[in-house]
Every structure is written in C-alpha cells, then in structure tokens.
Amino acid sequence: MNYKDILWISHSAISAFTKCPHLYYMEYIYRNPKTGNRIQIVNPYLSLGSAVHETIEELADVPIKKRLKMNLKERFEEVFTSYSGLRGGFVTKTKEENFKKRGLEMVSKVEGSEMLKSPSIKTKTNFPTVDLFKNIKLVGSLDWIEKLPKGGAHIIDFKTGNSRESNGSLQLPIYLILGEENINENVEKTSYWYLQHDNSPVEHKVGELSSYMEKIKEISLSIKQAIDNNNFPCNYPGRCFACGDYSRIFEGEAKMVGTDKKRKKDNFCIFKKTDIMEKIEENNFLDDREKKVLELRMNNSLEIVGKELNLSLEKLEKIGEGVKQKLKDNLSLPELKVIIRELKSNG
Numbered sequence: 001m002n003y004k005d006i007l008w009i010s011h012s013a014i015s016a017f018t019k020c021p022h023l024y025y026m027e028y029i030y031r032n033p034k035t036g037n038r039i040q041i042v043n044p045y046l047s048l049g050s051a052v053h054e055t056i057e058e059l060a061d062v063p064i065k066k067r068l069k070m071n072l073k074e075r076f077e078e079v080f081t082s083y084s085g086l087r088g089g090f091v092t093k094t095k096e097e098n099f100k101k102r103g104l105e106m107v108s109k110v111e112g113s114e115m116l117k118s119p120s121i122k123t124k125t126n127f128p129t130v131d132l133f134k135n136i137k138l139v140g141s142l143d144w145i146e147k148l149p150k151g152g153a154h155i156i157d158f159k160t161g162n163s164r165e166s167n168g169s170l171q172l173p174i175y176l177i178l179g180e181e182n183i184n185e186n187v188e189k190t191s192y193w194y195l196q197h198d199n200s201p202v203e204h205k206v207g208e209l210s211s212y213m214e215k216i217k218e219i220s221l222s223i224k225q226a227i228d229n230n231n232f233p234c235n236y237p238g239r240c241f242a243c244g245d246y247s248r249i250f251e252g253e254a255k256m257v258g259t260d261k262k263r264k265k266d267n268f269c270i271f272k273k274t275d276i277m278e279k280i281e282e283n284n285f286l287d288d289r290e291k292k293v294l295e296l297r298m299n300n301s302l303e304i305v306g307k308e309l310n311l312s313l314e315k316l317e318k319i320g321e322g323v324k325q326k327l328k329d330n331l332s333l334p335e336l337k338v339i340i341r342e343l344k345s346n347g
Helices: 011-019 021-029 044-061 064-069 072-083 093-110 171-182 209-229 244-250 273-283 288-297 302-309 313-330 333-345
Strands: 007-009 038-042 129-133 136-139 144-147 153-159 187-194 254-260 265-270
Touching: 007 011, 007 209, 011 021, 011 171, 011 209, 021 038, 021 209, 038 044, 038 244, 038 254, 044 072, 044 093, 044 144, 044 153, 072 093, 093 273, 129 171, 129 209, 136 171, 136 209, 153 171, 171 187, 171 209, 244 265, 273 288, 273 313, 273 333, 288 302, 288 313, 302 313, 313 333
Parallel strands: 007 136, 038 265, 153 187
Antiparallel strands: 129 136, 144 153, 254 265
16 A cells, blocks of 8 residues: 555644644645645744653653653753744744743653653554554554553653643544554553643543544544545635634745755744734834834824824824834844734724
C-alpha cells in the first residue's frame, strides 16, 4: 500500500475538521504553490506547547538515574531558542519572555516527579496506527507511557494551555485505542497532566471504546467524502475564528518565518492588531500624544478622535502624518497592512 494513498486520521485532524472543514483544508490539503509544502500558522501557544513537549518527551529514552539528574529548565531554555522571535509567533520580546517564564514553571513541575522515577514504555513504532477502513488509518503520537509498579501501562498526555479537555473529547480515547494495539502491556490508566495548573497527572477514565470508535469512523468517512468531493465549506464565512487567520496569509498580513523540512510545512507568523500595538508600546518610537492618537484612531473616526482630544482636524492630520512616517520606519509591510486595514474600517 502506497503511503500517499492512505488517509491519515489523527486527533488534530478530527479537531480541525469538526471546528471548520475549511480549517482542515488549509492545514491538511492546501499546498503553498511556491514550495509544494503545507502551511502552518505559528503562534506563542503552539510554540510554548512544542518546546515543553520536546523538553519532556525526550526523557523517555533516558535511563531513570540520569533523567532524574537532568536540569529540565536549562534544557527548556535551549529548546526554546528555536522558537524565538517571529519563528515562534512572538511579535514582542515582552510576550516571548512571559511565555518562556510559563514554560520554565511547567517543566519545573516535571523535574524530579514521580513520573520520571518510573520506567517508561515505548510503542512498537514512533507513530502507532490502527486500521479504520481500507486506506484509512488512525494515527497518533503518545506523549508519555509510564509502566505501573504492579504492571500495566499508564498513558499520560501533557497539556500546556489554560483550558481543560471537555468530557466528549476524543483525544484520550484515540490514544487508548492506539495504545491497546501498539503497547506490549495492558493499558490500565489514562491521564492528562495540565502543567499550568496541576503538580501531577490527573486520571481521566475513558468509557466504552466501541462508542468512541464509531464516532471516529463516522468523522473519518466525512473527511474522506469532503476530500473526494473537494468540498470544504467554512462554517462562518468572513467571521470564522477557526480558519479566519489563514486568510491573513493571502491578504499579506503574515510573514513566512521558516520551513519544517521534516514535516514539509512552511511556517507563517500572522500579525494582529493587539500584537502590533504592543510592539509600538514596547519599542517606544511614538511619543505619548502620538500613541494616544493612534490608539483612539484604531477604533474611531478622525472626527471622534478630534473631539476626544480637543484637537482641530488640521492639527490632528499633522500629528497623523508624523505617526505614519514613524510607523513606516519601524514596522514591516505586513504589519503596516494591518494598521491600514484597521484605519480604513473606521473611516
């Protein structure tokens, strides 16, 4: 069977498709015409998660005595350098430092934990699979598998975000399905470790797998049908929180910041108003009056700004000319496009 002929179904793919079919299209089907690669938007949350996972997961191959002596905070700082700046979606240094601090706090919880003191188990392959249908396979990568003291396996999934998985989430059921087929131990326990909130893994019991498998198969067939018909409609055209950010790439409000050669993905950093305003504040190239004018103008018409600051339109336009020049001197073209779009929307 040719690898390219297989439809690979993962928890991430299911999540993207159920949020918005067009999001799935952008993440899994669309190819950058310049490179032939898929495209991916990098952002601080994704970069933080990747750096934390990389720091922890590599310990599974390290002997217990050695891993317990390792300084995970130093290792995290080393890993995090790969995500510095726009490569990680960090438009400002302040935001990058804040996310780095969060990451250091997370890995410090793992350092010396009971989990690291227990033997870890590897799946038969790095990317375990289970057949769903002919040419459709379920695939995933398990974060950590702990060998329990009395035998059996404990699947642990690391979470670096603020929110907790809903009761209907398919993530742990998928990992349990994959684990039962690809681990040489019975899976006795499944847990999430919310590294931002909890000091240890929190057990999450998974119900009858047959009902989850039925749902997974149903969604996988819907994805297959969408691919066959080349039909990936957006759930909320023009105002979709799921796929809307991808439009910014085509509108010139993003910058390609690197390529993941292993996964054949081109990484893009998109620029949003809040990030750009934070950058303007951080770099301090506008004086206080200019900052106030720009801040108000981003959300109001010129007339309203003039009334708010008790300035004539002539005076306001003169200040505006100085602001425009400083923005041109200090912002990139994609960032300027965001500013221009926001200003136009307010008249």
